[in-house]
Amino acid sequence: MYKKYCKGCHGEVLEEFRYKDVNEAVIDAIKSGRMPPWGIDEELSEDDIRELASYIGDWCNLCHKRIETNFTPRELVNAPPNHRFKLEHGNFWCFACHNPENRDTFLLVNGSAIPFNKSPELCRQCHAVIYKDWKMRIHGRWVGNISNPTPDVICVDCHNPHDVNPAFKPITPEKPPEKPPSPPIPISFQYFATAIMAFSLVLMLYSARK
Amino acid sequence: MKRRDFIKKVVMTSAIAPVASLRIPFVNVSIEELTQKHFKEMSEEEKKAVIERLEREYKERYGVDVNIKTTPAKEGVVWGYALNIKRCIGCRRCVYACVKENNQSRASPDDPTSNEIHWIRVLEVAQEKLEPGTEEQGIGTKFGDVVAGVVLEESEHYYDPEKVPEDGKMYIPIQCQQCEKPPCVKVCPTRATWKEPDGIIVVDYNWCIGCRYCMAACPYWARRFNWSWPYIPKEEINPNQHYLGNRIRYRGVVEKCTFCIQRTREGRYPACVEACPVGARKFGNLLDPNSEIRKIIREKRVFRLKEELGTEPKFFYFMD
Numbered sequence: 380m381y382k383k384y385c386k387g388c389h390g391e392v393l394e395e396f397r398y399k400d401v402n403e404a405v406i407d408a409i410k411s412g413r414m415p416p417w418g419i420d421e422e423l424s425e426d427d428i429r430e431l432a433s434y435i436g437d438w439c440n441l442c443h444k445r446i447e448t449n450f451t452p453r454e455l456v457n458a459p460p461n462h463r464f465k466l467e468h469g470n471f472w473c474f475a476c477h478n479p480e481n482r483d484t485f486l487l488v489n490g491s492a493i494p495f496n497k498s499p500e501l502c503r504q505c506h507a508v509i510y511k512d513w514k515m516r517i518h519g520r521w522v523g524n525i526s527n528p529t530p531d532v533i534c535v536d537c538h539n540p541h542d543v544n545p546a547f548k549p550i551t552p553e554k555p556p557e558k559p560p561s562p563p564i565p566i567s568f569q570y571f572a573t574a575i576m577a578f579s580l581v582l583m584l585y586s587a588r589k
Numbered sequence: 590m591k592r593r594d595f596i597k598k599v600v601m602t603s604a605i606a607p608v609a610s611l612r613i614p615f616v617n618v619s620i621e622e623l624t625q626k627h628f629k630e631m632s633e634e635e636k637k638a639v640i641e642r643l644e645r646e647y648k649e650r651y652g653v654d655v656n657i658k659t660t661p662a663k664e665g666v667v668w669g670y671a672l673n674i675k676r677c678i679g680c681r682r683c684v685y686a687c688v689k690e691n692n693q694s695r696a697s698p699d700d701p702t703s704n705e706i707h708w709i710r711v712l713e714v715a716q717e718k719l720e721p722g723t724e725e726q727g728i729g730t731k732f733g734d735v736v737a738g739v740v741l742e743e744s745e746h747y748y749d750p751e752k753v754p755e756d757g758k759m760y761i762p763i764q765c766q767q768c769e770k771p772p773c774v775k776v777c778p779t780r781a782t783w784k785e786p787d788g789i790i791v792v793d794y795n796w797c798i799g800c801r802y803c804m805a806a807c808p809y810w811a812r813r814f815n816w817s818w819p820y821i822p823k824e825e826i827n828p829n830q831h832y833l834g835n836r837i838r839y840r841g842v843v844e845k846c847t848f849c850i851q852r853t854r855e856g857r858y859p860a861c862v863e864a865c866p867v868g869a870r871k872f873g874n875l876l877d878p879n880s881e882i883r884k885i886i887r888e889k890r891v892f893r894l895k896e897e898l899g900t901e902p903k904f905f906y907f908m909d
Contacts, residue, residue, distance in 0.1 A: 515884050517881055525853070528858070532868075547867055552749065
């Protein structure tokens with residue numbers, strides 16, 4: 380699995396550097412398709428997922444612990460491909476949401492850090508109205524028991540915050556319904572037959588007048 | 590039990606049982622089916638006998654073990670539905686989730702007479718047609734055929750673009766509106782269709798004679814007719830069935846959306862609600878002030894289709 384999806388950019392990883400305690404949050408993220416960000420098309424088995432997760436461990440800190448934080452907003456040219464995009468989400472740069480002290484967390488405006496899986500708390504700071512709708516179960520998909528449903532997806536599953544337009548992406552529709560069967564005699568023929576009858580009627584009347 | 594009663598019972602059951610399951614020639618109806626009572630008048634035991642018979646019949650015809658329930662409506666529950674037309678993208682996921690859940694007939698590749706049945710129809714409306722027109726154009730005040738400035742007759746049923754949603758298009762899914770004053774129930778000559786205590790309009794497929802009056806009476810075009818025996822591939826049959834809901838229909842009977850009665854009476858959401866990828870479909874108890882449907886009615890801009898007809902639908906369309 381690592382060879383297929385990660386080795387291309389990240390190179391060989393020695394066995395001893397793999398994580399023994401697999402991070403459950405990482406497994407959740409792979410299962411829901413949030414990780415890796417460009418997505419995996421095939422169905423992964425439980426073992427495949429654990430294998431992938433053992434390479435990931437804690438996410439961003441893996442690299443960012445060793446890199447000096449640069450607070451200047453700039454275009455990221457030398458960064459890995461998943462970091463190279465044009466951010467047009469408000470007038471922000473990375474550290475509006477990401478925590479510069481600990482990259483595996485988000486930073487709220489009030490200064491408190493929250494884990495990745497609590498991301499709706501981050502979104503609600505600006506999108507308070509839609510967050511209220513979501514909490515009231517009017518926005519988003521809720522499944523389970525009607526009297527006590529659970530959210531099937533969270534904000535970032537449908538709205539990619541790094542996209543220029545985070546609206547729901549267009550999808551291919553299912554096939555249209557069957558058209559009702561056409562009449563056994565084509566309608567054009569019915570018109571034709573009516574026209575012939577009318578014409579012969581006119582002829583008959585004309586000859587009768589003579 | 591007295592000895593006399595016991596003997597009577599043994600004689601009766603042994604004498605009637607084989608006769609009752611015989612089928613009357615030409616009409617192909619068993620005596621059991623012919624003497625079946627109206628569903629609302631059946632006792633629990635009679636219901637059980639009918640269910641047993643139906644399960645046997647479905648096993649014979651389709652070769653599948655099905656489980657038919659007769660779960661009654663819960664107290665203090667009236668179901669309501671809301672659909673966010675600003676969010677709907679017209680992907681038809683709901684249509685096919687419904688077909689799968691409710692055992693609707695598919696188009697058979699071998700049988701040209703088989704008819705495909707969908708309970709949900711998604712209409713595509715061009716947004717420029719949404720502008721409420723002037724009175725000279727007949728839009729805005731004409732009775733019956735105009736909804737919030739939309740002429741439903743001019744909508745597109747068979748749209749098939751590469752990707753949805755398309756720019757300048759709006760999608761209005763239509764299914765049974767579960768009216769509080771249902772015109773379809775009024776016209777049924779055999780009382781084969783009625784409103785349940787939880788507000789769902791149901792059809793007893795064993796009582797329906799297929800006159801299709803209800804289809805003519807419905808202003809929402811919500812009812813469908815089985816012109817042929819339903820064609821469902823054996824492995825696609827949903828075995829969790831309800832007598833009044835998704836059990837497999839017969840030829841010549843009418844069927845309709847029941848808010849997935851087999852799911853909702855067990856506290857689960859209808860299949861279309863769970864299938865909607867954008868979460869535009871909302872469902873809840875109208876009598877519970879904390880349910881999502883009540884919050885939508887309280888806080889959002891809500892309209893109902895053809896409100897002026899006075900059918901009082903329990904299906905609400907809303908916008909953010």
